Amino acid sequence: MMPDVVPAPSDIGFMFGTRHGVDEFCSTAYSLWQARMFGKLLISGGTTPGEQRSEAEVIAERLIAMGMPASSLILETVATNTGENVILGRKRIAEVMDLASIKTVLVIGKVCSTRRYLMTMKRHWPEVKVYASPVNYFGMPTARWNEHDDFRARVVGEFSKIPDYVQRGFLTEVEGYPAYPDVCLKTTGL
Numbered sequence: 412m413m414p415d416v417v418p419a420p421s422d423i424g425f426m427f428g429t430r431h432g433v434d435e436f437c438s439t440a441y442s443l444w445q446a447r448m449f450g451k452l453l454i455s456g457g458t459t460p461g462e463q464r465s466e467a468e469v470i471a472e473r474l475i476a477m478g479m480p481a482s483s484l485i486l487e488t489v490a491t492n493t494g495e496n497v498i499l500g501r502k503r504i505a506e507v508m509d510l511a512s513i514k515t516v517l518v519i520g521k522v523c524s525t526r527r528y529l530m531t532m533k534r535h536w537p538e539v540k541v542y543a544s545p546v547n548y549f550g551m552p553t554a555r556w557n558e559h560d561d562f563r564a565r566v567v568g569e570f571s572k573i574p575d576y577v578q579r580g581f582l583t584e585v586e587g588y589p590a591y592p593d594v595c596l597k598t599t600g601l
Contacts, residue, residue: 413566416545418443419515422449423513427520432548433470457490487502516536520545523566533583533584
């Protein structure tokens with residue numbers, strides 16, 4: 412569920428929007444940008460129930476307040492799920508950049524969803540090499556995910572939804588990792 416993927420300098424950063432752990436997401440993205448891991452950052456995320464502004468707008472506002480220039484940000488403000496994040500995010504990037512020039516993407520997202528992000532990128536943007544910088548906002552080491560109620564619930568939720576998503580064609584398995592059910596059963600005991 413949470414494969415170790417080393418971040419590497421990439422042609423673009425790609426942040427999956429969130430309403431959880433926004434401070435941690437922004438700190439991670441800002442640090443990666445300062446380290447020149449990417450020059451432009453796509454932030455994808457629409458509005459969530461009870462909110463008037465999109466996830467992308469909220470995150471962008473915080474990044475700008477931290478010192479990241481607005482010119483480094485590309486916002487996609489409509490997506491409501493991970494597949495839409497990639498499909499609409501890629502379309503939004505194409506409006507301002509040449510997609511053919513993008514060979515590497517650095518994904519920023521929830522640590523518990525890392526596997527699904529990689530699988531979604533493989534399905535909807537297979538021609539790029541994907542690196543990841545998972546954000547752990549739970550205050551608990553990743554190896555101890557089962558000791559934190561919310562962290563555990565999110566990992567178990569990911570485990571249960573991925574097989575259906577694969578069957579429905581939303582995701583594609585990522586080469587270099589053990590097949591999804593096998594690795595999860597061995598490492599989580601689920």
